[in-house]
Amino acid sequence: MASASAPTIERPPQPPIDGSYHHPEELLTAAHSTATIGDKIADVVLAQPHPKAWWFFFGIGLALLSAFGLGLIWLFYMGVGVWGINQPVAWGLAIVNFVWWIGIGHAGTLISAILLLLHQKWRTSINRFAETMTLFAVMCAGVFPLIHMGRVWLGYWLFPFPNNMAVWPQFRSPLAWDVFAVSTYLTVSIVFWYVGLIPDMAFLRDAARNKWQRWVYGLLCLGWRGSAFHWRRYEKLYLLLAGLGTPLVFSVHTIVSFDFAVSIVPLWHATIFPPFFVAGAIFSGFAMVVWLAVPLRHLYGMKDMITDRHMELCGRVMIATGLLVSWGYTLELWMAWYSHSKYEWDTTYQRIWASPYWWSYWCLILTNTILPQLLWIKRVRMNELALFLIAGSVHIGMWFERYVIVITLTRDHLPGAWGRYAPTIWDYAVMFGSVGLFMTLFCLFLRVLPMISITEIREFLPFGQGGRDGHACMENAK
């Protein structure tokens, strides 16, 4: 029974971001204490001082979301014929978008899990919104295979359950694996995200400005009180979830790549696909982290916690994963030539030169391989605008990567089986609409939940500022 007459707690003023404070690893640019960290992040939710630009982004998101709704209604009413898909390109944009979104969805867990295991302190400022990005991106991704089935209302047939048709899923198909991989990934990401939120929501409860906030966050935090016994179990759970999440990230995108690689289509049937897809996923995920971090830094004044150093590190991860992806492109060409398989080589020739879609391959190379090389230059990595533009280039490039893979189907070995593929307006309505779904959800998230993990930033604060100078997750988790 929280007393109504709780003493008013003094709120220390927010430290200035004026360069007077120096963090040894440049991961913080203001002299924060545990209290000022909490106030700064929680006030975004509790006091709702939302910038006008929030309405701008929310408006765009909502408009695109309406297009999404319209596109879905028409699709469900008419069937998948409203899309441009046909033989030979039966997969089309739905699968391109599915893989694009699920790729973006991988950086959140990467940041949360892998960087935690690697003791990377810089994950702390960006893990919460990156995890949130993962959740929403996986939701957007999940929509596409579902609506691509044509009869969405039979979507539950994907799951194994005893039924009066006496049939079961076909467990030797990567498409059935996908169902398990993606739904597990979504569930585990939600668990990881929610577990991380519990202590933050307990702070929101205690810092609430009114009865409603105290009620809602009090319910959501499940009555968390920060007991040492609870923390011990909590840390162990968090560490183990990170330990499971790491191989999970790899396995999910590996399984997504199996959708292609287990087939016998030339250039799809390749062992390079799983690692190449995983690298691409991290590449595009970090590009999206950059796209989210830039507005958060400016519109919410989070430059003290998401510093230039964080942005630079994102740039470094992008150049590393970008090179892995480019290595994949090179190997595809190499294997096609070296294998002496005329099917592989002819498909490659069609892909990069002879088919009507040759330009998409070069678009991919330009945006995914050539432009990101600028990130080698430190001045570019440190320049927010340049980093933002390169991240945009990566978004386009990663989309084209999947487009190039899918469009390969237009050229078979018999010219009689050749075909063309042109997306219709309904393809695009759903595609850009899914961006609206993401934007809307993310804008709403900013209003109701802390965008940066309060608890973890506090623990990360240097000793003199009330923290423990980083995570002792490995030491605490027993």
Place this chain on the structure above:
Amino acid sequence: MSDTHTHSGPPPLHGVMAEFKTADELIAATRAARLAGYTRMDGFSPYPVGEVADELGFPRSEIGAIMFIGGLCGATMGFLMQTWVSVIDYPISIGGKPFWSWPQYVPVSWALLVLSASLCGLFGLLALCGLPQPYHPVFNVDRFTRATRDRFFLLIEAVDPQFDPAKAKEFLASLHPDDVAEVPE
């Protein structure tokens, strides 16, 4: 209910609580309390401080075992489910592969391992911590709202065998806390 009208003594105590400014002070205080013979205690902090749990005599949690067993069960059930479906109940020939083409059951078994380990971990945490628990006596202390903000608390519970309100308060006061408070039940 009638008890509240007739009861004239002080309310029953849940324990006595001291407030500290830093995690290190809480660690030191917990150690001092353990050395003084107190056994039923709890520490509260805005972020995890593993040493406090060590001092409280909780060196190892149960979560690892729970998740291990959960993961094992999930994977086993998943594998058996696929075997039963593909070999016994609904055998269909796919690309001439044997019905029991077990390597192809690995991805789903793995996904179910992670899924069930994670869910067991989450629900294990909640069950072991007794959450959700919106009400707890410690919330009766007004200053306890700072336990999620910037302060660290040590609670000596009334169920401790050597608990005596006056002595416990005196002991806690000797640890140079910011504040000592009684926690009404």
